[in-house]
Amino acid sequence: MDAKTQATYEVRARILKALAHPSRLFMVDVLSRGERCVCELTELVGADMSTVSKHLSVLKAAGILADEKRGMQVYYSLKVPCVMGFFDCVSEVLTSRTVDRDGKAPVCQRR
Numbered sequence: 682m683d684a685k686t687q688a689t690y691e692v693r694a695r696i697l698k699a700l701a702h703p704s705r706l707f708m709v710d711v712l713s714r715g716e717r718c719v720c721e722l723t724e725l726v727g728a729d730m731s732t733v734s735k736h737l738s739v740l741k742a743a744g745i746l747a748d749e750k751r752g753m754q755v756y757y758s759l760k761v762p763c764v765m766g767f768f769d770c771v772s773e774v775l776t777s778r779t780v781d782r783d784g785k786a787p788v789c790q791r792r
Contacts, residue, residue: 699743700767704728705736708757709745713765716749716758 704726723733737757740746747760
């Protein structure tokens with residue numbers, strides 16, 4: 682693997698690592714339905730504000746979220762809604778792990 686290819690995969694890995702936490706996955710899912718302020722996300726996640734803010738910072742640094750300060754509140758939204766396609770793919774992987782009634786594994790519909 683050459684240096685350019687290595688760098689490409691390292692950047693991709695950083696994005697996947699940013700998503701690799703249940704609370705961050707949950708927040709991305711919530712934000713797919715519209716922007717939310719940190720206070721709302723804190724309540725939904727059930728963690729303290731500093732923890733939620735750290736998770737949001739990780740997602741923002743990875744390029745997944747955008748933020749906007751309004752008065753004393755910061756609102757977050759998905760910067761790239763296509764990340765939800767990743768959720769669909771994960772669901773298909775989970776589905777493919779179970780064998781259907783005929784003993785055949787389901788086939789992924791995306792190519």
